[in-house]
């Protein structure tokens with residue numbers, strides 16, 4: 001093959017692949033899936049060879065030569081290219097924009113120093129080949145059944161592992177993994193978790209259990225060098241377990257035999273910018289393509305997965321009880337804030353419960369999904385409030401840093417000494433964030449060890465891990481935190497959870513808000529009572545401060561009744577014609593003025609209006625987004641719906657082609673299966 005044409009996907013917004021001539025040495029024979037260095041405009045970039053042919057439609061004199069092919073790296077397997085191809089088509093993005101970001105940056109450099117070094121390093125890494133795990137606890141009957149079902153599944157087998165909080169789902173995954181590793185001498189397993197701060201816990205578990213097996217981890221906070229090494233270990237089939245966050249779904253895993261998605265309901269499986277993919281959905285597709293089992297685990301499954309389990313499309317595996325003997329689900333109690341008026345954000349009843357835990361040396365957790373000191377400051381004399389100048393949002397008070405900060409555009413300013421409009425010096429914080437609750441707690445319980453965990457307190461790399469370690473060691477009496485503390489953690493000494501301000505989400509316009517709120521509250525409640533009740537210790541309880549104790553969502557929470565709640569929500573969705581009974585895509589536009597954004601969406605709507613009726617597609621009216629302005633741009637959205645996914649896909653394909661031809665200066669993007677409406 002002295003002369004050939006390489007068809008190459010490049011990371012550009014252009015919907016095209018590019019032809020290059022190859023006349024390199026015989027020894028460097030390129031293959032589909034190889035990375036290649038090519039000139040592109042004034043730069044040299046790395047792309048992926050997606051096809052090789054003898055001729056090109058590009059005129060001979062316009063064809064450029066590919067500069068190098070990275071033959072030292074095994075080509076990306078066809079199944080990986082198919083995955084990237086599917087994601088590109090489904091989410092309506094160019095192939096290169098999907099495929100290349102899935103490859104570590106160090107592989108996309110014009111030199112191969114980093115690559116060669118990583119290959120050498122991995123070649124020297126000796127790993128045991130002993131998949132026999134150590135120290136596996138004895139499973140209870142339900143766990144054993146689930147582990148056997150997963151470990152023994154053949155072909156495409158989607159399963160929902162529905163197990164109450166603390167039911168030992170992790171143990172089920174580990175033992176199912178052990179079965180697969182033992183049966184498949186080269187097999188690889190992909191385990192996805194929603195957040196980086198959950199990986200160290202599980203990583204430690206996996207390493208301890210499978211000392212003879214190479215584990216690779218993939219998440220966004222790895223340094224480039226490490227990412228390269230881990231990615232390569234997966235790509236070369238050396239790493240037999242790959243643990244990662246959503247981006248790991250795009251890892252190259254030539255011997256993939258099982259996919260596990262822990263906390264599958266978690267919103268962080270959805271990427272919210274660029275390629276707006278759902279790692280969970282791609283995982284199910286990948287399992288289908290490879291004809292392998294995939295297990296989705298949760299105590300509060302997403303309605304999509306629940307719906308599939310109810311209809312029999314997914315096999316449901318159930319764990320009804322907590323794994324640790326005598327550990328029971330906490331008693332959930334509603335505290336009516338109309339009767340027990342909170343002082344400093346906390347009711348008498350919750351304060352008393354906190355005091356009791358302190359006396360007994362047990363841990364408590366307060367959950368408030370709002371960071372900062374106060375969400376806004378205001379002037380009581382003239383009504384001024386701390387609006388962000390660039391966003392439809394308030395500037396949040398961060399008292400310790402003497403700053404107001406917008407959580408959307410990061411604008412910062414010093415706390416004004418007096419009101420900018422009337423000069424009044426008495427500016428008041430309104431409402432409460434985690435910092436303010438922390439301050440109050442220190443005042444009420446001066447002897448207690450109090451720790452706050454939120455995005456502000458854990459900015460420094462590694463600090464989240466340190467904080468969680470402190471809690472696990474038992475060096476914290478009261479933990480206060482945002483959703484960061486709600487998920488997955490196995491806090492062994494916790495017997496009280498206080499939920500501070502959940503009501504606002506009850507009245508959101510987003511139909512998914514109640515699903516999300518319920519899952520979040522069930523999850524945070526599930527952090528309590530995970531070990532046997534200590535002799536003379538308190539029974540674990542969850543106190544929910546609310547003004548709406550009659551609300552059915554809270555009723556279901558008190559009864560720990562996910563089934564009925566999910567059933568009712570699904571019935572509502574069915575009646576209203578909403579997902580999962582309907583498929584959606586959201587076109588968003590942003591411009592310095594709202595009218596421009598709306599105008600673009602209107603034009604986008606008009607260009608397809610006539611074609612939609614026959615296909616059963618509904619194009620709604622463009623509307624401003626609920627948070628209209630962010631960083632000086634106004635944002636609007638247009639929702640497209642159809643009861644048929646293929647019909648919607650066909651429509652989107654045609655529509656996107658027309659929109660690209662419009663060459664509008666308005667910035668726009670499409671999200672398929674949007675989660676925030």
Ligand SMILES: Nc1ncnc2c1ncn2[C@@H]1O[C@H](COP(=O)(O)OP(=O)(O)OP(=O)(O)O)[C@@H](O)[C@H]1O
Nearest residue numbers: 138139140165166167168169170171323324488490
């Ligand atoms: N068979 C078992 N015997 C004894 N303890 C067990 C068993 N299986 C699991 N455990 C323990 O039960 C606790 C809870 O397990 P795990 O964290 O896996 O629960 P989970 O189902 O993932 O809960 P969540 O949904 O709340 O994250 C852990 O401390 C674990 O070590």
Ligand SMILES: [Zn+2]
Nearest residue numbers: 388391406409
């Ligand atoms: Zn702002």
